[in-house]
Amino acid sequence: MKETRWLNAEEQHAWRAYCNASALLEDTIDQQLRSTMGVPQLYYAVMVRLSEAPGRRLRMTDIAEQLKISRSRLTHMVRRLEEEGWVRREDCPTDKRSQFAVLTNEGVAALERTAPGHVSTVRAAVFDHLTAEQTRCFAEICETILNALTDPHGPATTGLPWRR
Structure with a gap:
């Protein structure tokens, strides 16, 4: 049996700070978008x-992979966006x-109305509190973690949501 490598005090502090910040950030952005859009x-x-x-269109499976969500969840989401008139589905000819x-003209207009408030929220919640160097480090850290989690030989090798 492999021995557990417990987090040291600094790692535990970093992990908890990440968990708390991540939950609050996601909620802040989600609430802003729900209230405006x-x-x-x-x-x-x-x-x-x-x-x-290109052409404001993507395969559903590609969107699911980019957003790291299941195809069934994406189907539900696109159905709701279709009801709003912001997205439509097209069959693949091949x-x-x-x-x-496909993003409709109405969808483009909705994004154009919403984007300024969304960017303001992201700036106020994240980037207004970071130096340029911290922003570069933040990007590097997030990319490193993302690469590890999406590596076919990494810790999340089975059950990736966009493959379900």
Whole structure:
């Protein structure tokens, strides 16, 4: 049996600070988007990904992978965005099992109305409190953790949500 490598005091402090900050940050951003747009942060993230894609369209499976969520959860989210008129689905002409999500003109307009408040919230919650060097370190740390978690030989090798 492998011996547990317990966190030392500094690691425990960092872990708890991360957990608390992450939960509060996610809630802050989610509440801002719900109050201004009427949808949670993850729905907004779908629309942002689509707005940045060529032709404002992506395969549903690609969106799920980019956002690290299950395909069934994404399907539910896109259904809600369709009800708002912000996204539509299209069948893939080359693969009958695939669908594209497409950001509509109404979706673009909703993003344009919402983005300034969202950016202000992100700035006020995160970047207004960091120096340029801290911002670079923050990005490097987050990328390192993300790479470790998405490495096929890393700790999360089974059950990745976008493959469900």
